[in-house]
Amino acid sequence: MEEAVKKACEMERQRAYSTQVSLLQEIYSSGWTEWRDMPGGQLVQDLIEWDDGIMRDNRDQPWFPKFFANPYVWNGEVSSEQLRQIELSHFSSLTVNGPTSVFSSTKAYLDGNRELSELSNWWTLDEQTHEEMHHYQVTKHFGFSEEQLFAVADKKLMELKNEKVRQIDKNMMRTLNKFLALRDGPAILVGVMMLIERENPWTNQNSAKAYKKHYGFTDDELVLTNVHTYIDIFHSRLGQYVIGRYARTAEEQELVRAFYMSQKQKQMENSKVYLDSLFHGKKLEVSLDGNIG
Numbered sequence: 336m337e338e339a340v341k342k343a344c345e346m347e348r349q350r351a352y353s354t355q356v357s358l359l360q361e362i363y364s365s366g367w368t369e370w371r372d373m374p375g376g377q378l379v380q381d382l383i384e385w386d387d388g389i390m391r392d393n394r395d396q397p398w399f400p401k402f403f404a405n406p407y408v409w410n411g412e413v414s415s416e417q418l419r420q421i422e423l424s425h426f427s428s429l430t431v432n433g434p435t436s437v438f439s440s441t442k443a444y445l446d447g448n449r450e451l452s453e454l455s456n457w458w459t460l461d462e463q464t465h466e467e468m469h470h471y472q473v474t475k476h477f478g479f480s481e482e483q484l485f486a487v488a489d490k491k492l493m494e495l496k497n498e499k500v501r502q503i504d505k506n507m508m509r510t511l512n513k514f515l516a517l518r519d520g521p522a523i524l525v526g527v528m529m530l531i532e533r534e535n536p537w538t539n540q541n542s543a544k545a546y547k548k549h550y551g552f553t554d555d556e557l558v559l560t561n562v563h564t565y566i567d568i569f570h571s572r573l574g575q576y577v578i579g580r581y582a583r584t585a586e587e588q589e590l591v592r593a594f595y596m597s598q599k600q601k602q603m604e605n606s607k608v609y610l611d612s613l614f615h616g617k618k619l620e621v622s623l624d625g626n627i628g
């Protein structure tokens with residue numbers, strides 16, 4: 336028995352070596368810029384510059400960049416109860432949209448693209464762990480029950496999963512939810528969701544300070560926020576690689592560009608509407624989409 340376990344462990348180790356671990360180490364290594372020389376390298380560069388421009392133009396807006404991370408929160412201007420509502424919405428959005436990258440892993444697998452499938456899986460597993468961390472953070476600090484959390488999330492999931500399958504094209508991106516884009520679009524779109532996380536280290540550094548200073552979070556309750564002060568430096572590198580290597584045709588590049596821009600724009604619009612509803616007690620009618628952590 337002992338020998339069989341040893342053999343199984345050895346085979347697992349060999350399997351790990353033949354997966355994308357060495358590629359991940361390369362992408363995560365300091366100073367990695369190989370994406371620049373890839374077929375979609377110019378597109379990655381364009382998206383980074385466009386994203387930086389959005390940051391320059393909006394950084395002083397109190398709702399920027401998203402509904403759960405913005406100066407209203409960072410300056411302690413939302414009440415503890417309002418923050419509780421924000422985090423409930425954040426949780427439901429993360430729970431519904433987070434696992435959508437499994438669609439991309441499956442499609443890449445069906446396309447015979449084992450590398451993209453495994454990179455997508457790798458990212459999905461990281462984000463699944465973050466969902467667990469968020470669950471811990473909001474139950475521990477805000478005292479939500481599991482039933483409360485998942486009731487909100489399940490309602491949203493039921494609405495989305497019953498939407499009809501569609502053909503995806505770049506003109507639809509403005510109105511298309513992330514869940515449906517990843518479900519019905521090509522696997523390459525997962526690269527957008529990775530790259531768009533590039534703002535997260537900055538937002539989470541601000542949020543970590545504010546949660547402690549204004550809202551009384553303990554270090555133990557900050558695990559999700561703390562991990563995002565650095566992890567998305569690496570996740571956005573995965574996006575650079577996936578888009579750089581696999582957005583090859585003009586059609587793929589247009590789709591990726593439209594998806595990235597529409598996700599960011601929706602994220603900002605949703606933040607304005609959400610915070611307006613929070614401060615003025617209006618009923619919220621938006622689907623919270625975009626980069627959710």
Ligand SMILES: [Fe+2]
Pocket residue numbers: 462532566567570628
């Ligand atoms: Fe991430």
Ligand SMILES: [Fe+2]
Pocket residue numbers: 461462465563628
């Ligand atoms: Fe995350």
